[in-house]
Amino acid sequence: MSRWKIDRRKLVATLAGVAMTLVLCASSLVLAQEPQNEFKPMTEVPIETLPAMPLLYIAYAFVWVALLGYVFMLWQRVGRVERELAEVNEKLRSARR
Amino acid sequence: MRLANRVVPFLLLAAAAMFVRAPFMIEAAPIESTMGVIQKIFYFHVPSAAASFLGAFVCGIASAIYLWRRSRTADHLAVSGAELAVVFGLIVLVTGPLWARKAWGVWWQWDVRLTMTLVMWMIFVAYLLLRRFGGPGSEVLSAAVGVFGMALVPFIYVSVNYWRTIHPNTNVVRSLPPEMSEPFRWAMIAFMLLFAALLIVRTRLEAGRAALEEAYVSLED
Numbered sequence: 001m002s003r004w005k006i007d008r009r010k011l012v013a014t015l016a017g018v019a020m021t022l023v024l025c026a027s028s029l030v031l032a033q034e035p036q037n038e039f040k041p042m043t044e045v046p047i048e049t050l051p052a053m054p055l056l057y058i059a060y061a062f063v064w065v066a067l068l069g070y071v072f073m074l075w076q077r078v079g080r081v082e083r084e085l086a087e088v089n090e091k092l093r094s095a096r097r
Numbered sequence: 098m099r100l101a102n103r104v105v106p107f108l109l110l111a112a113a114a115m116f117v118r119a120p121f122m123i124e125a126a127p128i129e130s131t132m133g134v135i136q137k138i139f140y141f142h143v144p145s146a147a148a149s150f151l152g153a154f155v156c157g158i159a160s161a162i163y164l165w166r167r168s169r170t171a172d173h174l175a176v177s178g179a180e181l182a183v184v185f186g187l188i189v190l191v192t193g194p195l196w197a198r199k200a201w202g203v204w205w206q207w208d209v210r211l212t213m214t215l216v217m218w219m220i221f222v223a224y225l226l227l228r229r230f231g232g233p234g235s236e237v238l239s240a241a242v243g244v245f246g247m248a249l250v251p252f253i254y255v256s257v258n259y260w261r262t263i264h265p266n267t268n269v270v271r272s273l274p275p276e277m278s279e280p281f282r283w284a285m286i287a288f289m290l291l292f293a294a295l296l297i298v299r300t301r302l303e304a305g306r307a308a309l310e311e312a313y314v315s316l317e318d
Contacts, residue, residue: 010230017226021219024190027204052135052199059138059192060120063145066191067116067291070184071109074298081305088312095316 101297108294115287122280129277135199138192140280143270144288145188146214150250151292152182153217156224157247160240169307170300172236175243177299179224181292182246186218201263209256210264213249220246 119140129136155178162171193211194204205211220242227239257266273281 014226014230017222021222024215050199052133055195055199056135056137059195060141062191062195063141063188064116066184066188071295074295074302078298078302078305081302081309085305085309085312088309088316092312092316 102301105294105297108290108297112287112290112294115283115290119280119284119287122283126277126280127274132200135196138196140284141288142189142192142196143281144285145185145192147285148288148292149182149185149189149218150254151289152178152180152185152296153221153247153250154178155296156182156221156243157250160243160247163240164237164244170304172240173300173303173307174296175240176225176228176303177296179221179228179239179243179246180299181295182221183218183225184295185288185292186214186221189214190218206263208262208264209260210253210262213253213256217246217249217253220249 123137123140126137126140128134156175157178159171159175159178162168163175193214197206198204224239224242224246227235227242231238254267256262257264258268270281
């Protein structure tokens, strides 16, 4: 029974890692422009509209969110490990007594 | 390590102050003539790439030391460097396509610089997955992966100068006019300070994990 025991947290972390890698690779393929295979004439010339500002804001917002998120996550992890270490050390001390 | 831990709050405070001021400096910087306002992504994109490369170097060099001397501190540094290479690399891989969409009309180009950066990022993701799920002995295998990941960095850097690509080459940084180079340097220093602080904290976490593992073993004995 214990042979096939699966650590859920590890499984979720693995799946998340694999999914993130796949999304990144797939998005580059999906978002890549298709080659043009025919030319069609048109009567009205449209105005080129691809505003830069939203892309710029998204980029800066992502940088801030990613960095703040990582700093927060790191602090949580350090806190958790140090708390657990203190608890185990306490158990060790009481076991030695 | 104690001294390094004491330095962390100052590094973080300085980085935070610089990050708060950076958008004002970037906003005041002139608009580039060919790409327009979207070129301002450069001020965070390039320092992120530099931090990612630095993480790769830290991981590669520490991994080589670990392979040579089996130093545990080097191993902890290698894991920290790899994780930072992934975090800052993700920023590069997200901000780059946003810039490319406006400047080139496409989100992604399979050119040498972009493809090699993606490959390097995936190598460090593989490194971290190996460390987490590789079981006992994965330190040695992942150290070799780390060295290979680092070896890609110089090729990525010079790729734009030797292969045909639409990515701006390395000369753009050297030729920046003062009104553009000032916010760029500012952002670069901010990223480096943050990198140093995160590296120290992440190494502390890794040392803590190793100590915890040892403590559990002692408790079982």
